[in-house]
Amino acid sequence: xxxxxxxxTADDVTRVVDRxxxxxxxxxxxxxxxxxxLSDLVLVGIPTRGAPLARRLAARIEAFTGTPVDVGxxxxxxxxxxxxxxxxxxxxETRLPDSGVDGRLVVLVDDVLFSGRSVxxxxxxxxxxxxxxxxxxxxxxxRGHRELPIKADFVGKNVPTARTQQVKVRLAEVxxxxxxxxxxx
Amino acid sequence: xxxxxxHKHLLEAADLDLDDATLVLDTAAQIESALAGRxxxxxxxxxxxxxxxxxxxxxxxxxxxxxxAAKRLSADVINFSAKGSSVSKGESLKDTALTLEAMGADxxxxxxxxxxxxxxxxxxxxxxxVNAGDGTHEHPTQALLDAFTIRKRLGRLxxxxxxxxxxVLHSRVARSNVRLLHTLGAEVTLVAPxxxxxxxxxxxxxxxxxxxxAVLPTADVVMMLRxxxxxxxxxxxxxxxxxxxxxxxxxxxxxxxxxxxxxxHPGPMVRGMEIAADVADSARxxxxxxxxxxxxxxxAVLYLLLGGNA
Amino acid sequence: xxxxxxxxxxxxGEDAVDVLVKDGVVxxxxxxxxxxxxxxDATGLVxxxxxxxxxxxxxxxxxxxxxxxxxxxxxxxxxxxxxVHAMANTDPxxxxxxxxxxxxxxxxxxxxxxxVPVGAVTVGLAGERLAELGAMADSAARVRxxxxxxxxxxxxxxxxxxxxxxxxxxxxxxxxxxxxxxTVGAQMHEGDRSARLGLTGWPAVAEEAIIARDVLLAEHVGxxxxxxxxxxxxxxxxIRWAKSRGVQVTAEVTPHHxxxxxxxxxxxxxxxxxxxxxxxxxxxxxxxAGLADGTIDAVATDHAPHAAEDKEVEWAQxxxxxxxxxxxxxxxxxxxxxxGLLTWREVADRMSVRPAAIGRLAGHGRPVAVGxxxxxxxxxxxxxxxxxxxxxxxxxxxxxxxxxxxxxxVVHTLLRGELSVRDGKVQE
Numbered sequence: 001x002x003x004x005x006x007x008x009t010a011d012d013v014t015r016v017v018d019r020x021x022x023x024x025x026x027x028x029x030x031x032x033x034x035x036x037x038l039s040d041l042v043l044v045g046i047p048t049r050g051a052p053l054a055r056r057l058a059a060r061i062e063a064f065t066g067t068p069v070d071v072g073x074x075x076x077x078x079x080x081x082x083x084x085x086x087x088x089x090x091x092x093e094t095r096l097p098d099s100g101v102d103g104r105l106v107v108l109v110d111d112v113l114f115s116g117r118s119v120x121x122x123x124x125x126x127x128x129x130x131x132x133x134x135x136x137x138x139x140x141x142x143r144g145h146r147e148l149p150i151k152a153d154f155v156g157k158n159v160p161t162a163r164t165q166q167v168k169v170r171l172a173e174v175x176x177x178x179x180x181x182x183x184x185x
Numbered sequence: 186x187x188x189x190x191x192h193k194h195l196l197e198a199a200d201l202d203l204d205d206a207t208l209v210l211d212t213a214a215q216i217e218s219a220l221a222g223r224x225x226x227x228x229x230x231x232x233x234x235x236x237x238x239x240x241x242x243x244x245x246x247x248x249x250x251x252x253x254a255a256k257r258l259s260a261d262v263i264n265f266s267a268k269g270s271s272v273s274k275g276e277s278l279k280d281t282a283l284t285l286e287a288m289g290a291d292x293x294x295x296x297x298x299x300x301x302x303x304x305x306x307x308x309x310x311x312x313x314x315v316n317a318g319d320g321t322h323e324h325p326t327q328a329l330l331d332a333f334t335i336r337k338r339l340g341r342l343x344x345x346x347x348x349x350x351x352x353v354l355h356s357r358v359a360r361s362n363v364r365l366l367h368t369l370g371a372e373v374t375l376v377a378p379x380x381x382x383x384x385x386x387x388x389x390x391x392x393x394x395x396x397x398x399a400v401l402p403t404a405d406v407v408m409m410l411r412x413x414x415x416x417x418x419x420x421x422x423x424x425x426x427x428x429x430x431x432x433x434x435x436x437x438x439x440x441x442x443x444x445x446x447x448x449x450h451p452g453p454m455v456r457g458m459e460i461a462a463d464v465a466d467s468a469r470x471x472x473x474x475x476x477x478x479x480x481x482x483x484x485a486v487l488y489l490l491l492g493g494n495a
Numbered sequence: 496x497x498x499x500x501x502x503x504x505x506x507x508g509e510d511a512v513d514v515l516v517k518d519g520v521v522x523x524x525x526x527x528x529x530x531x532x533x534x535x536d537a538t539g540l541v542x543x544x545x546x547x548x549x550x551x552x553x554x555x556x557x558x559x560x561x562x563x564x565x566x567x568x569x570x571x572x573x574x575x576x577x578x579v580h581a582m583a584n585t586d587p588x589x590x591x592x593x594x595x596x597x598x599x600x601x602x603x604x605x606x607x608x609x610x611v612p613v614g615a616v617t618v619g620l621a622g623e624r625l626a627e628l629g630a631m632a633d634s635a636a637r638v639r640x641x642x643x644x645x646x647x648x649x650x651x652x653x654x655x656x657x658x659x660x661x662x663x664x665x666x667x668x669x670x671x672x673x674x675x676x677x678t679v680g681a682q683m684h685e686g687d688r689s690a691r692l693g694l695t696g697w698p699a700v701a702e703e704a705i706i707a708r709d710v711l712l713a714e715h716v717g718x719x720x721x722x723x724x725x726x727x728x729x730x731x732x733x734i735r736w737a738k739s740r741g742v743q744v745t746a747e748v749t750p751h752h753x754x755x756x757x758x759x760x761x762x763x764x765x766x767x768x769x770x771x772x773x774x775x776x777x778x779x780x781x782x783x784a785g786l787a788d789g790t791i792d793a794v795a796t797d798h799a800p801h802a803a804e805d806k807e808v809e810w811a812q813x814x815x816x817x818x819x820x821x822x823x824x825x826x827x828x829x830x831x832x833x834x835g836l837l838t839w840r841e842v843a844d845r846m847s848v849r850p851a852a853i854g855r856l857a858g859h860g861r862p863v864a865v866g867x868x869x870x871x872x873x874x875x876x877x878x879x880x881x882x883x884x885x886x887x888x889x890x891x892x893x894x895x896x897x898x899x900x901x902x903x904x905v906v907h908t909l910l911r912g913e914l915s916v917r918d919g920k921v922q923e
Contacts, residue, residue: 075219078230078258078488087493089188090208091215128225279807299809300682300693301763308762320811322693360693384698385690 004168004181007141007159013171013178016156017053020138021060023154024107031105031134038067040133042106045073046122047092049111052173053140057109070097074108074129076121096129106132107154111169113139116150141180143167190489194307194314197323198364206368210333212485213478220257231260234491237290239281239306240317241267241297246452247317247327250476251294254483260491263290278302282309292491295319313490321355327451328361330482332369334471335406337478338447343370348400350376350432351410351459352421354383358451359410363389374400377432380421381412397432401441408449409434409460425458435461439469447471497913498522498532504542504873506863508839514542516869519912524865537873540906543843545577545870546824547850547859549640549669549747550723550795552816553579553610555601556594557586561891562800564601564610569888570798570820572607572915575872575905578851578859579608579820583615584645590615590626592634599636607915607923611854614638616657616668620646625657632664639855642669644723645770647705649675654709658718665855667745669721670709672730673771677701682811684757684772692760694810697772699727706730710737710744721853722746724797726771728781735790745853747795748782750819750826751895755779759895765806765813766893769799772815786845787836793850796823800891818894821887824874825901832876833902858911869912878904888921 008016028037038061045054051073058069075092077083108122119137126135138154143161157180161167164185172178187208192200201209220226236255238248248264255262265285278297285293292313295303300320307314318324336342347366353359353375366373367390374392375382386393394400401407412432414425422428429435434448439461442448448460448469456462465472501514506524513528514521553567564581571579581598583589589598595612602610614631618624620643631638641661648654648670657668678701683689685696706722710733713720725731725746737744751769756776759767767773785791799816806813827846831837837845851860861867882896908916915922 075215078216078219078228078492083230083492087189088489091212091219093215094219124229128227129223277804277808297809299811302809304763305807305809320693321695357693360691383690384685384696385687388687389690 002184004183007182008180010178017056020154021057038069040104042070042101042104044106044108046110047075049171050109052171054109072096074125076125079121079124101130101132103133106135107138109138111140112167113142113152116146116148119150120148195325196303196316198325198328198361203368209485213333213481216484217481227257229259231258234260234291236260236262236292237285238264239293239295244296250479251483254480279309282306286310318357322357323361324357325361326483327358328365330479333478333482334475345371345405347371347406348374348404349408352381352412353377354381356410363391378422404446406447412459429458433459434464436463439464500530500532500534501537504537504540506542508541516912521865521867521869540873541839541876543872544847545872546575546846548576548579548796549850551579551798553581561802565605566890568605568607569921572908573888574820575824575908576608577870577910580611580613582644583613588615588619590618592630595631595636595638596634612636613640613642616641616643616648639666640669644671647671647673655712658713659716662718667719667721669723671723672702672705674701674704683760684774688757699729703729706733710742714742719743724749726752726774728778731781731785745792747793748791749797750823752782753830754826763810765810766895768813768815769817770815794827794846796820800889801893806893818889822896825903828903869909871909873907875904875906
């Protein structure tokens with residue numbers, strides 16, 4: 001059993017999240033002609049770990065700017081294309097801000113970007129709930145090996161990996177502590 | 186919490202243990218919130234799957250509920266009603282099953298007047314069988330939607346005191362509810378004239394009473410079962426009037442309920458017989474929302490049974 | 496006629512002897528008999544008088560697709576029987592001398608067991624007026640057992656008359672004890688399981704009420720009464736009480752009621768639907784005890800062949816009844832002998848001697864003794880096998896024992912000195 005190698009410590013995760021929050025603030029400002037654009041922004045996390053990550057980003061943005069940002073989650077289970085091969089699983093919460101997503105800048109948030117299939121499912125799910133002005137993607141770790149033409153707009157850390165390796169993000173809200181590890185197969 | 190149900194079919198409430206039942210209810214709740222306020226109330230989950238509604242007994246509301254549930258999950262739905270089909274020309278249940286099998290049905294939702302027909306069907310087909318009511322045996326998705334409704338209204342099921350009143354003897358709804366509510370930790374009291382309670386009820390996990398007035402003040406939920414007036418011809422009770430006086434839920438009896446107690450009815454109801462019109466239409470009544478909850482719960486069941494490896 | 500020397504058989508499971516069969520009778524019993532005749536090595540096999548069934552449905556005339564007198568005779572011979580009573584609920588009903596003689600001739604032509612027709616008590620089993628019982632008794636079929644089996648003679652006045660009338664015929668009314676008003680739509684034993692499975696209950700009291708009534712009627716008119724397929728503990732009690740009063744009542748129990756319970760209904764497999772229904776474990780225990788102490792006189796199969804299309808259907812739509820002839824002895828060995836409740840001699844009593852006496856069959860149920868008719872069965876008590884319905888001789892496949900391992904195997908059966916079954920194969 002190979003030992004997991006640490007890619008990011010808890011401090012690293014905090015620093016990376018802060019940097020991504022700053023990037024989101026800049027992007028929001030640059031994508032609008034009036035104000036800071038933050039009221040236009042919706043962070044939508046993909047459960048499981050994308051959801052707390054989205055909330056953290058929103059909290060940091062509010063801490064840096066004093067402006068609250070809308071957050072939501074969209075469960076992608078019912079949109080997955082691998083249910084037949086991997087079986088059904090329990091659903092997670094879908095919750096969107098009361099003001100909706102129509103005409104706004106939606107940033108999907110996930111922990112790891114790998115094949116891109118989760119993001120595709122999230123895009124399908126988003127399409128059924130409204131029509132955003134634009135959809136972008138923020139991920140804590142991009143480990144490559146895309147199977148679909150999908151690219152992240154905000155990346156916490158790029159990690160070159162072998163397909164067989166396992167990248168594991170741990171977040172305090174779900175796992176009790178922060179950190180990112182990689183394990184050889 | 187498990188990801189999937191233990192059984193491939195949903196034939197009776199006993200197929201669901203506490204984890205299973207909770208999974209169905211939680212899934213229904215997630216589906217409901219995912220679809221809340223959406224313009225497109227459709228999910229792609231069961232695209233390419235075929236669900237057959239095999240109804241040997243008329244039940245428009247149950248069939249429509251299952252049909253809507255399957256369609257909202259993008260399944261192809263075939264309605265196969267016994268009337269006017271080969272079944273009415275004498276085709277056996279087994280031959281019908283083998284025909285559906287050859288058509289590649291992934292799921293068969295069956296309603297039948299004979300107790301146990303879904304169990305037999307399940308031994309003849311490869312797909313999943315969902316019991317949509319069999320004879321006087323069970324109607325498990327009705328019990329699931331009832332439990333879902335109670336949980337939504339009262340916020341819990343554990344320890345909830347449920348009084349079920351009416352023709353328990355002939356009621357598949359009662360059988361499924363007794364089993365499921367017990368699994369979920371609720372306390373069930375059955376109230377009926379002794380003629381409408383089965384011999385052998387002593388082995389059920391319930392309290393039995395013949396006195397509705399005595400149990401109403403402590404009830405959190407009162408569930409009224411349909412009583413067919415024909416039963417009085419077989420001397421199950423002397424007259425509709427006497428039944429209604431002793432076991433019907435009228436405004437006087439409703440006034441004896443706790444403030445937050447709710448009144449349920451699986452429908453179709455006989456206003457005036459087992460339930461007074463002003464009770465059925467009161468704020469306590471969940472009768473209309475039970476219908477909407479039925480679709481969410483049936484979507485959850487279809488997703489959990491058919492979404493994965495069929 | 497054949498002469499056969501059976502070597503090393505154990506009559507009633509007791510000490511091994513040689514038995515010489517000649518001209519249809521037992522000619523000699525001893526050790527180290529010698530003969531130039533054909534020899535059958537029966538070392539280790541139990542020798543019993545040929546079994547007698549009081550209750551068989553052979554379905555001919557009317558439902559030859561499910562069984563015929565010939566196929567039923569094969570099944571009977573393979574089960575160790577040398578005589579079977581063919582129930583009257585055929586189509587047409589065996590309620591005239593003509594029909595009972597037809598069945599009797601078919602049995603004689605098959606030649607594997609003595610087929611003894613049962614006559615209907617009432618015309619068309621309709622329960623309204625008596626059939627010509629005397630004509631059937633006087634016919635070539637010599638009917639002595641009368642039964643509307645499948646239906647109860649429910650009218651108490653009619654039952655009284657039937658009991659009285661058969662006294663003149665040395666006959667007996669075999670009652671299917673089921674109060675019809677208490678069993679409208681009944682599907683299975685009424686109790687915990689029927690309540691849960693949502694199947695209409697068949698209450699024990701529906702059987703017991705008729706038995707209580709009929710033993711009192713039999714006592715009142717001084718007639719013989721036979722109770723078919725007793726299925727409840729309460730019925731055993733009633734019959735025990737009646738016998739203690741001196742009522743001329745006899746009773747039978749089926750193999751399936753000695754082994755199976757209402758738990759078999761759980762999967763709604765209608766193979767297990769039968770009338771009277773399978774009861775509780777407590778009833779099974781009482782039936783075994785009643786058979787052991789002689790309260791119940793006989794084991795009778797109620798062999799009831801049904802077509803697949805009448806069984807592979809919804810429970811409520813299925814016909815009641817199950818096969819029994821080929822496995823009856825095995826079930827009795829498993830439930831009564833291996834449990835120590837009956838000796839082999841008592842098995843012979845309950846499956847041959849007493850049923851023959853109830854049916855007034857002169858040549859059957861006789862002891863294994865010199866000069867007696869050579870109606871015999873040789874059983875391997877140590878054999879065990881799993882029941883495969885496809886391998887049965889019956890035309891139907893509705894065996895409740897499918898897939899079950901049962902003890903004992905009928906190896907040879909002799910009808911009046913001729914082998915009807917040799918090494919488990921029918922001899923035609």
